[in-house]
Amino acid sequence: MSETQTLADRKAAGRFARQHAPRSQHATIGDVDRDPVTLLQENSAGRVESLVPLRYGRMSVSPFTFFRGSAILQAHDLAKTVNSGFVGPICGDAHLMNFGGFATPERQLVFDLNDFDEVSPGPWEWDVKRLAASLAIAGEHTGIDRGSIKDIISTAVHEYRDRMCRYAECSALELWHEIVSFERMIEAAATAEGRQLINRTMEKAAGRTHESMLGKMAALQEGRWCIRDAPPGMFHPGGPNSLLGKDQKWSDADEWKNKLASAFDAYLQTVSSDRRQLFAQFELHDIAFKVVGVGSVGTFCLVMLFVDGHGKPLFLQVKEARQSVIARYFEVGGPVQQGERVVTGQRLLQAASDSFLGWTTGPAGRQFYFRQLRDMKVSAEVERMSSTIFKGYARICGWALARAHAKASGKAVEIAAYLGNGDRFAEALTEYALAYARQNEKDYDTFMRACRSGKLEARSDEDMAADFRV
Structure with a gap:
């Protein structure tokens, strides 16, 4: 204009x-x-x-x-x-x-x-x-x-x-x-x-808070919280209940976590410096695969469970971002980082957005965005x-x-x-x-x-x- x-x-x-x-x-x-x-x-x-x-x-x-x-x-x-x-x-x-x-x-x-x-x-x-x-x-x-x-x-x-x-x-x-x-x-x-x-x-x-979810979604084992498997909706990528298949090469949990750690560091660069300081007060306890929604089923979606020094949780959802169906039928230009597309669009359209919104590129070149799993969300x-x-x-x-x-x-x-x-x-x-x-x-x-x-x-x-x- x-x-x-x-x-x-x-x-x-x-x-x-x-x-x-x-x-x-x-x-x-x-x-x-x-x-x-x-x-x-x-x-x-x-x-x-x-x-x-x-x-x-x-x-x-x-x-x-x-x-x-x-x-x-x-x-x-x-x-x-x-x-x-x-x-x-x-x-x-x-x-x-x-x-x-x-x-x-x-x-x-x-x-x-x-x-x-x-x-x-x-x-x-x-x-x-x-x-x-x-x-x-x-x-x-x-x-x-x-x-x-x-x-x-x-x-x-x-x-x-x-x-x-x-x-x-x-x-x-x-x-x-x-x-x-x-x-x-x-x-x-x-x-x-x-x-x-x-x-x-x-x-x-x-x-509907992080704390109310903790006991429902996870169990305390030897001082660490572990997300409960509930296949097909929730499972550990490298565990016995995994639905990802051998071709996904996620059987080596340690190798996978190392790759994700690099992607998480890249995500941290997309949030504000005060959020990075906040994350420094949390420790990662567990990661699981979560199957969400209807149209999103089959895309990669992870739940990361962090816990602070007081034993209070923070659940982050890491969701794969693919090409928008709108972009397929309404051309708007060159290539974009799909996670950044979601985050930018959400920040523009919402009146107030999640403090933890950010994006990254993960293993195998998949693109993701981050948000809180549940924060007083109701539908x-x-x-x-x-x-x-x-x-x-x-x-x-x-x-x-x-x-x-x-x-x-x-x-x-x-x-x-x-x-x-x-x-x-x-x-x-x-x-x-x-x-x-x-x-x-x-x-x-x-x-x-x-x-x-x-x-x-x-x-x-x-x-x-x-x-x-x-």
Whole structure:
């Protein structure tokens, strides 16, 4: 953006963008002439081979879990749709389960985006469409009637529009310091039921600390804490329960730890000097492999357990960063360190980020980012939501997404002017979300046929855990 552009010029640019990207055209779902199974197989390449069936098993539970694990499909489809031309950092996977609560470094509980594996420069509309589609698919999954689902989607999109309009009036610093705290959520809640749920969530978050995890995840053995194996979800890479396979060459635990030590030293150079001083007060006790999420299953993810001189723990998650599916379909330039991409994107989009965010390159050239495993983190329990609560949750997601886009892109003025004050964009997005839910059902059916025929192997957590029972 030119420094000489006035607010009037920027508003005019936003309105002018409607000429090449009419808001009504956002109802189009895009290019769905593709084989979902082939794209999923391509997306599974390079993952831990023995864990890919678990990825498919978790995706097979329902059309909603399938949607969560198949971000590559929607990114492919969106590549042929119109966009306003206002590009900035986007989450890339802004479905409703990738929002949640967590503690800021100042211990304030906030609501925000909380997954950035697919973060990349891209059209802001792609995030809004992924959120809208997820609301439609999850609504159908939980048995909400079609009329209520339409209302839920419209509510989220209208909230995004209204918040963006307000953020267009904010200065750069005001946007940078804007935060969606749980206290503000209580004030904004439309019902007593919603306020009660937010209060209960705050109480739940207060108990989700490193210290509360220690006894659940680890056992004290001869003065050192050792993370408990619980395959397939948690295991030691070089131990008897490892699912990594001999080809990963992680059987020599000492050699592996030495390689990781070098990668950890490189990570420390990406955090502030005061964090390095803090780490000096901790000792590493154990490292284990953790299988996380749905779409991330099969990527490398480690848990590092540190303990300080008072016996208090710090759990760090070390997660592999691969090319974003957004970058695959929306080209933005040359090569990047994928861990740095995640960290930079997260810092830009979140109102307040984890104190321990950083990145490194590990053994075999895999790229990773670091964050705390759990720090008062809480997420929505969609299956237990009434349609009223679901609508309130959708509104908060729309608010948080608008805040993230406004801060990260610096284009709130343009986006707000493009959206306008009417219902066209919300109507188009509601139509889009319902149509994409139908497409997702088709893709899910194709995926399930591939699983039943043996083209894809799908195994549940229970099936894989049974392999280790005596």
